Amino acid sequence: MTPTVRKADPPTQRSALRIILGDQLSLDIAALADLDRERDTVLMMEVEEEGSYVRHHKQKLVLVLAAMRHFARSLQALGIRVEYIRLDDPDNTGALPSEILRAAARLRPDRIIVTEPGEWRVQTLLEDAASLTGLPVELRADDRFFASRARFAAWARGRRGWRMEHFYREMRREHAILMEGDSPAGGEWNYDAANRQRLPKAMSAPTRLRFAPDALTREVMALVEQRFGDHFGSIAEFGWPVTRTDALLALQDFITAGLPCFGDYQDAMRAGAPFLYHSLLSPALNVGLLSPREVCHAAEEAWNAGKAPLNAVEGFVRQILGWREYVRGVYWTWMPEYAERNALQADRRLPEFYWTGETSMRCLREVIADTARHAYSHHIQRLMVTGNFALLAGVVPREIERWYLAVYADAFEWVEMPNTLGMAVFADGGQMASKPYAASGAYINRMSDFCSGCVYDVSLKTGPKACPFNYLYWAFLIRNRERLSANPRLAMPYRTLAAWTRERELAILAEADAFLDSLAGAPPIAGAPPIAGASLVSGPLIAGAN
Numbered sequence: 001m002t003p004t005v006r007k008a009d010p011p012t013q014r015s016a017l018r019i020i021l022g023d024q025l026s027l028d029i030a031a032l033a034d035l036d037r038e039r040d041t042v043l044m045m046e047v048e049e050e051g052s053y054v055r056h057h058k059q060k061l062v063l064v065l066a067a068m069r070h071f072a073r074s075l076q077a078l079g080i081r082v083e084y085i086r087l088d089d090p091d092n093t094g095a096l097p098s099e100i101l102r103a104a105a106r107l108r109p110d111r112i113i114v115t116e117p118g119e120w121r122v123q124t125l126l127e128d129a130a131s132l133t134g135l136p137v138e139l140r141a142d143d144r145f146f147a148s149r150a151r152f153a154a155w156a157r158g159r160r161g162w163r164m165e166h167f168y169r170e171m172r173r174e175h176a177i178l179m180e181g182d183s184p185a186g187g188e189w190n191y192d193a194a195n196r197q198r199l200p201k202a203m204s205a206p207t208r209l210r211f212a213p214d215a216l217t218r219e220v221m222a223l224v225e226q227r228f229g230d231h232f233g234s235i236a237e238f239g240w241p242v243t244r245t246d247a248l249l250a251l252q253d254f255i256t257a258g259l260p261c262f263g264d265y266q267d268a269m270r271a272g273a274p275f276l277y278h279s280l281l282s283p284a285l286n287v288g289l290l291s292p293r294e295v296c297h298a299a300e301e302a303w304n305a306g307k308a309p310l311n312a313v314e315g316f317v318r319q320i321l322g323w324r325e326y327v328r329g330v331y332w333t334w335m336p337e338y339a340e341r342n343a344l345q346a347d348r349r350l351p352e353f354y355w356t357g358e359t360s361m362r363c364l365r366e367v368i369a370d371t372a373r374h375a376y377s378h379h380i381q382r383l384m385v386t387g388n389f390a391l392l393a394g395v396v397p398r399e400i401e402r403w404y405l406a407v408y409a410d411a412f413e414w415v416e417m418p419n420t421l422g423m424a425v426f427a428d429g430g431q432m433a434s435k436p437y438a439a440s441g442a443y444i445n446r447m448s449d450f451c452s453g454c455v456y457d458v459s460l461k462t463g464p465k466a467c468p469f470n471y472l473y474w475a476f477l478i479r480n481r482e483r484l485s486a487n488p489r490l491a492m493p494y495r496t497l498a499a500w501t502r503e504r505e506l507a508i509l510a511e512a513d514a515f516l517d518s519l520a521g522a523p524p525i526a527g528a529p530p531i532a533g534a535s536l537v538s539g540p541l542i543a544g545a546n
C-alpha cells in the first residue's frame, strides 16, 4: 500500500520549502515548477543516514554528493535561494525527517513541496517529516519518467501475466519512439536476436570518456574517505559525470563511441574491459542529470542520421523506455512486500568473496574487481555472472539484493530491487521474468574470454577441475524440480535430467554442496526466517582495494 502524504491547498502567495533529494537533480523537476524566487527556498540535505543505511560503494557516495553540490551551485546561479545542509555541518542531525523539521523551524514556510521519491523507504521518511512539521506537503508526480506510477498501474490492471515486452510496445506507440505510423520502425518490435554476439578477438574495446574530478568533487572525495572510508570499493579512479554539462558529454560519447556497436556486443564480456559499448549513463540518469526522453531521442536521431544501426538503437531504447520504466512500475506496485520475496526458499549466506573478490573462479574475480574499481558492471556481468552464481548457489535473496544496492554507482532501490529479486534470483517466482536466468559455464564461455585463464575447466561437468557453474547449474535444477519443471522454457534441461539415475543426481547435489560449504561465509541458514533489512549484511572487506 502506498503511504499517503497530505496534499497542500492550491498554491497562493505563501512561501514554500521545496525539497530536492539526491536523485532529483533536474532543473525541470516537478518540485521546482512555479518556484517563486522571492519567497521560496530550495532545501537540499546531505545526511549520514542516507550514506550508511547500506554500506554504499564510495564512488556512489561521491557521485551523489558531488552532483548535489554542483546542482545547488547551478540553482544559486539562477538566483534561487538554496538552503544546503552539508554532511559535515556541526548541527546536522543526520536524518531527513529531523533536517526537514530543523529547516522548517528556521525558514517558517507555509508548505512543503517535494517530487515523489524513487524509493519506498524515502517516502516513509517524508511521511515522518510531514507529521513532525505539521505542514501541508504537496507530493508531485515525478514526470521525468515516461510512465507515471498511475500509468503503469492502468497498464497492469486486470492483466494476468505481466511481460515487459507488452508494456514496451505500448510505450513505443504512446511516445512515438522508433515508430513508422502505427508500425515499429523496420517492421520488428525487437531485434534482440541480433544482439548476442561474442566480441571478436581482433576487436579492441573502445576508449570511453571519463571525467577528472574538479576541485569541488575532490573535496567530496576527501569527505567520503574520511566519513565512509571502510565502505566497499576504491575511489581512486572516480570518473563519473557529476554535472549536467559533463552528463551531456557522456551522452555524446556514447552516441559516437558506443551506440553503433551497442546492439551486436550488448551481451559480450571481456577481461580488463568492463565498459565495452555500453552507455555508462545509468548513474547520470538515476540522479537526474540526464532525462530518459533526451537519451532515447538522441539514439533515435543517430539512427535517423545513419550513424547507428536499428538493432543497436532499438536495443538501447528498449532498455530505457522498456526495462527501466517497467521495473519502476513493478517496484511501486509490489512494495513493501516485494522486498521479502523468496520464492525458491534460498537459504545460503552471501559468500565472502562478493566483498573481497578472492575466488579462484575467474569470471567472478574479474567482475567483482571491476565493481570495486569502477562501481560499475554491465548488465550481463550483473545478471549472468554475479547474479547467476547467487541464483545457483541459493543465496538468500535479501542478502544479494543488499549487495547490489551497495556496490554500484547507479544503485537505487526502485531499479535495483526488481532487477535482483525478479530477474537475477527469481525470488518473485516469475512475476518479472518468465524463467530463472540460470546458466552453466558454457554461457559464460560463449560470451567472454574469462574461461581461458581460469583454474577450472569449463568443459568438465564434475570433478575437482570442473567449472563450478556446471554442477551448480544441474544441482539448482534438481533442487528446484517441483517448482520449476512445469515451466515450458525449462522443458529441455528437465528432459535431460529425466534420463539421469537418482545416484547421478545425488552425486551432483553432494558435489555442489561440498563446493558451496567450502566457500567462506556461505553456510546455509536452514529454517531461518526471510532476512529483512541491511543489518545482516556482512561488512565489506575490500575498502580501498584494487
Ligand SMILES: Cc1cc2nc3c(=O)[nH]c(=O)nc-3n(C[C@H](O)[C@H](O)[C@H](O)COP(=O)(O)OP(=O)(O)OC[C@H]3O[C@@H](n4cnc5c(N)ncnc54)[C@H](O)[C@@H]3O)c2cc1C
Binding pocket: 277, 278, 279, 280, 281, 282, 283, 285, 286, 316, 319, 320, 323, 324, 325, 327, 377, 378, 379, 380, 382, 383, 387, 404, 405, 408, 410, 411, 412, 415, 416, 417, 419, 420, 423, 424
Ligand atoms: C542484478 C541486477 C541489478 C541491477 N541494478 C541496477 C541498479 O541498481 N541501477 C540501474 O540503473 N540498473 C540496474 N540494473 C540494470 C542494468 O544492469 C544497468 O542499468 C546497466 O548495467 C547500467 O549500465 P549502462 O548505463 O552502461 O547501461 P546500458 O547497457 O548502456 O543500458 C542503457 C540504459 O538502459 C537502462 N537499463 C538497462 N537495463 C536495465 C534494466 N534491466 N533495468 C532498468 N534499466 C535498465 C539503464 O538506465 C541504462 O543506463 C541491474 C541489473 C541486474 C541484473
Ligand code: SF4
Binding pocket: 360, 361, 362, 363, 364, 440, 441, 442, 444, 445, 450, 451, 452, 454, 455, 456, 457, 458, 467, 468, 469
Ligand atoms: S571456467 Fe567456470 S568459473 Fe572459470 S571463468 Fe569459466 S565459467 Fe567462470
